[in-house]
Amino acid sequence: MKPSTPQRPATRLLVSLLYRSRWALAVATVACVVNGVASVSLVTQINHALTAPPAELSGLAWRFVALAVLALVSRVVGGVVFAQLSQGTMAKMRKHISARVALAPFRQVETLGAPRAQSIVTEDATNVSMLFFALPNIVMHGSIVAGCLGYLAWLSWPVFLLALAVVVVGSLGYHLGDARALSALEAAGAAQDRLFAHFNALFSGAKELKLHRARAGAFVGETLGGEIDAVRRHRTRAFAAYAFGVGWIVFLFYVFLGLVVFAPAAVAGLDAAVLAGYVIIFLFMLVPLDGLLNNIPTLNVARVSLARIEEMLAELPEPAAESSPRPFGDGAVLKVSGLTHSYYREKEDDVFQLGPIDLELRRGEVSFLIGGNGSGKTTLAKLLTGLYAPEGGSISLDGRAVDEENRADYRQLFSAVFSDFHLFETLVGLGDPELDARANALIAKLHLDHKVKIENGRFSTRELSQGQRKRLALVVAYLEDRPFYLFDEWAADQDPLFKAVFYQELLPELAARGKAVLAITHDDRYFHLADHRLKLESGKLVVDERREAPAETV
Numbered sequence: 116m117k118p119s120t121p122q123r124p125a126t127r128l129l130v131s132l133l134y135r136s137r138w139a140l141a142v143a144t145v146a147c148v149v150n151g152v153a154s155v156s157l158v159t160q161i162n163h164a165l166t167a168p169p170a171e172l173s174g175l176a177w178r179f180v181a182l183a184v185l186a187l188v189s190r191v192v193g194g195v196v197f198a199q200l201s202q203g204t205m206a207k208m209r210k211h212i213s214a215r216v217a218l219a220p221f222r223q224v225e226t227l228g229a230p231r232a233q234s235i236v237t238e239d240a241t242n243v244s245m246l247f248f249a250l251p252n253i254v255m256h257g258s259i260v261a262g263c264l265g266y267l268a269w270l271s272w273p274v275f276l277l278a279l280a281v282v283v284v285g286s287l288g289y290h291l292g293d294a295r296a297l298s299a300l301e302a303a304g305a306a307q308d309r310l311f312a313h314f315n316a317l318f319s320g321a322k323e324l325k326l327h328r329a330r331a332g333a334f335v336g337e338t339l340g341g342e343i344d345a346v347r348r349h350r351t352r353a354f355a356a357y358a359f360g361v362g363w364i365v366f367l368f369y370v371f372l373g374l375v376v377f378a379p380a381a382v383a384g385l386d387a388a389v390l391a392g393y394v395i396i397f398l399f400m401l402v403p404l405d406g407l408l409n410n411i412p413t414l415n416v417a418r419v420s421l422a423r424i425e426e427m428l429a430e431l432p433e434p435a436a437e438s439s440p441r442p443f444g445d446g447a448v449l450k451v452s453g454l455t456h457s458y459y460r461e462k463e464d465d466v467f468q469l470g471p472i473d474l475e476l477r478r479g480e481v482s483f484l485i486g487g488n489g490s491g492k493t494t495l496a497k498l499l500t501g502l503y504a505p506e507g508g509s510i511s512l513d514g515r516a517v518d519e520e521n522r523a524d525y526r527q528l529f530s531a532v533f534s535d536f537h538l539f540e541t542l543v544g545l546g547d548p549e550l551d552a553r554a555n556a557l558i559a560k561l562h563l564d565h566k567v568k569i570e571n572g573r574f575s576t577r578e579l580s581q582g583q584r585k586r587l588a589l590v591v592a593y594l595e596d597r598p599f600y601l602f603d604e605w606a607a608d609q610d611p612l613f614k615a616v617f618y619q620e621l622l623p624e625l626a627a628r629g630k631a632v633l634a635i636t637h638d639d640r641y642f643h644l645a646d647h648r649l650k651l652e653s654g655k656l657v658v659d660e661r662r663e664a665p666a667e668t669v
């Protein structure tokens with residue numbers, strides 16, 4: 116993973132976010148200002164009413180009511196627009212990131228990993244949405260502070276210069292804390308990614324944790340607990356740095372105030388007659404200054420999150436066109452020449468090399484791919500189905516090469532059930548009664564009709580055994596009716612009876628329907644049924660024989 120640089124603001128995303136929301140932001144900020152003015156005016160009206168003669172009271176009361184309504188409306192408008200902005204931004208970011216992950220090359224999705232993506236889609240998107248609560252406050256309070264400084268400059272240049280010096284010295288101190296806070300926030304982000312991985316393990320490893328008290332204790336207490344504490348520590352460090360920064364600036368203002376009030380002689384050109392004026396401005400300025408400084412951490416947390424989002428998006432290349440101008444036909448022969456792929460395993464400093472591989476898959480044929488664990492069968496299947504782009508060599512269909520431009524289309528020729536398949540809740544084509552009927556017929560054929568059925572394109576349950584769920588995955592693949600079928604150790608979790616159905620009935624049936632079937636298998640009892648046998652050993656294809664070819668034992 117590249118080191119991120121939160122100090123460099125995620126400018127592009129930030130600017131585009133703000134630009135796209137400029138009108139809503141303007142409305143919300145104006146509503147905030149109107150609310151501030153109305154609230155202050157309400158207080159002045161009350162003040163006035165306390166000493167006003169009774170004849171003026173009814174006029175004051177009407178003005179009071181009007182101001183109260185204005186304060187109410189502006190507060191509601193501001194609150195609603197900010198809520199829309201922040202929630203809208205969060206939703207947009209989540210959709211954008213999800214779409215980019217969905218369109219990214221499969222290898223990149225594998226490398227990125229779910230925990231980091233989850234952490235970014237949840238925590239970081241929320242942090243960015245908070246920007247919309249902080250920004251108007253920063254603008255509002257910042258402009259009051261700037262206005263006060265301007266007024267000071269008009270009143271007295273020396274006092275203004277002194278105030279400016281305080282602002283510069285204070286900002287430098289704040290900036291030092293800010294740099295520390297940003298690096299702590301970045302470290303918190305990295306710890307948060309690891310935390311999500313551990314949270315996932317809490318569920319995927321629930322059985323193992325339940326069966327081993329010591330492991331559960333060590334995992335929850337040290338691994339997971341350690342990461343929770345790491346996030347807490349880094350975030351606390353960041354916010355403590357901001358607390359020091361705010362304290363430092365406010366302290367400098369008190370020093371300044373003390374200097375002007377108690378040692379006016381120290382400030383050249385200070386007019387004692389307008390001293391009270393300065394003091395009032397300083398005191399008035401303290402509240403918005405505090406508000407301004409307190410909102411900067413939210414802005415910086417959002418900046419760090421935006422940088423993390425940008426970094427992740429940069430790792431997922433811009434999606435290529437999803438369909439080429441000339442889609443593939445069904446194709447009769449899939450030819451592979453000199454195909455290679457390598458995995459670099461950082462932790463072991465080791466490379467797994469698959470290939471170079473040459474082979475052919477033909478429609479109407481059942482091919483079995485065998486080989487020991489780790490020999491590269493699944494990797495070859497990912498290359499054949501177009502999930503991985505080959506590092507070397509080529510794949511072609513009826514002589515037409517598969518390339519970057521048409522790979523997404525090429526993938527649509529395959530129906531696959533991988534060993535780590537995912538069963539979605541619904542079929543594609545919801546609400547089609549004909550599809551429901553075909554699916555239910557297949558479910559009956561796979562002896563699952565007493566357990567589950569399809570209603571409106573939805574499985575009535577997915578609470579099934581692993582072998583049963585795999586049968587449902589097979590139903591989904593059958594319904595897709597693509598020209599190429601891949602089964603990665605599909606029969607591994609089936610009972611002997613069903614293994615026989617799979618190898619002796621289902622696969623030949625698919626081949627008879629003109630499909631090219633590739634089954635990765637360890638079931639040597641059924642090897643003799645294959646039309647085409649392939650064997651991998653340590654990434655090399657050591658057997659490639661067809662039924663009609665001279666006998667060679669596999």
Ligand SMILES: Nc1ncnc2c1ncn2[C@@H]1O[C@H](COP(=O)(O)OP(=O)(O)OP(=O)(O)O)[C@@H](O)[C@H]1O
Pocket residue numbers: 225458459460467486487488489490491492493494495
């Ligand atoms: N995502 C990955 N990153 C790094 N190395 C990987 C990755 N996936 C697989 N490998 C390595 O590539 C090699 C081949 O893995 P592959 O899954 O293709 O084997 P396989 O023949 O399907 O094994 P099995 O029969 O156990 O399913 C293994 O040594 C494995 O460690």
